[in-house]
């Protein structure tokens with residue numbers, strides 16, 4: 305596998321504050337890689353080190369096999385797209401896209417062709433003569449994207465480029481971005497705090513928290529097998545509940561929460577003592593569906609939240625202190641449970657993920 309970007313043990317502090325703490329990752333050439341995490345976790349700092357606008361205190365950073373220490377931003381094979389697209393207001397879309405090529409003194413004819421290609425790629429051929437004031441937010445962001453792609457960087461760095469768009473447009477642009485990335489085959493490193501966005505587009509996601517990387521995997525593995533409690537809570541909807549780990553045998557653990565005892569399977573490296581489980585809302589089965597589940601409990605429905613395609617229930621388990629949220633698809637349009645109902649609840653032993661620690 306050819307690697308385009310490699311971070312090896314990179315650390316960056318601002319004064320006493322460690323913004324990026326000994327991170328290592330590599331991005332395969334031609335892939336869509338996302339840095340995902342909450343505000344302040346060090347995503348932009350990581351991206352800015354890639355582009356050369358910040359410098360690591362220690363560790364190594366290679367792009368296309370070349371060590372980047374001492375290489376100025378404009379000499380790196382990278383280009384950046386920002387959240388605020390900063391187009392020149394007095395220039396047309398085509399002129400904005402051409403700007404970087406003019407600076408490089410690209411021959412006229414080649415420039416015209418490349419600008420036309422880039423505008424076609426982002427679906428704006430018909431808008432090439434419009435100025436930013438005559439374009440919508442989504443169209444302006446496409447111009448910004450075309451302006452970055454026209455320079456044919458090896459690696460395109462995108463820092464929350466859809467953050468300023470409304471939800472519908474953002475969803476549409478996510479699919480567009482993925483299509484464009486596939487079409488041009490450029491390596492994308494995409495920064496976002498929006499897990500849905502990262503899941504939709506990425507080949508691999510690095511989940512960051514407090515300057516560290518907690519997990520790097522495909523979207524599906526991150527969702528199904530979160531490596532840490534933080535990842536389980538940050539991606540998707542999971543009940544995170546404290547419990548006692550009583551014993552561990554191989555990959556199976558016996559756990560207890562108040563009067564409830566049950567087994568969790570497919571465990572990775574737990575030890576007896578305090579722990580937490582993460583149980584996704586949709587892995588909890590209710591009513592008749594619970595009857596076939598290997599683990600079964602009784603619960604009282606405390607609340608019903610109807611959200612259209614899904615219904616959420618707040619459940620208090622009868623024999624322990626656990627309160628769990630369960631989510632059911634409403635595809636059949638059937639009757640809902642009501643507050644106060646007593647209901648059967650069940651799940652597979654491998655549905656919860658178990659994490660050691662209080």
Ligand SMILES: Nc1ncnc2c1ncn2[C@@H]1O[C@H](COP(=O)(O)OP(=O)(O)OP(=O)(O)O)[C@@H](O)[C@H]1O
Nearest residue numbers: 318321323341342343344345346347348349350497
């Ligand atoms: N130039 C700087 N001087 C001092 N502190 C900084 C500087 N740049 C970033 N930081 C701090 O480093 C931490 C990481 O910042 P960074 O911009 O990388 O976060 P982020 O993950 O991109 O967050 P957001 O999602 O809010 O953009 C933050 O706590 C920030 O305040």
Ligand SMILES: [Mg+2]
Nearest residue numbers: 347348349463
């Ligand atoms: Mg940021």
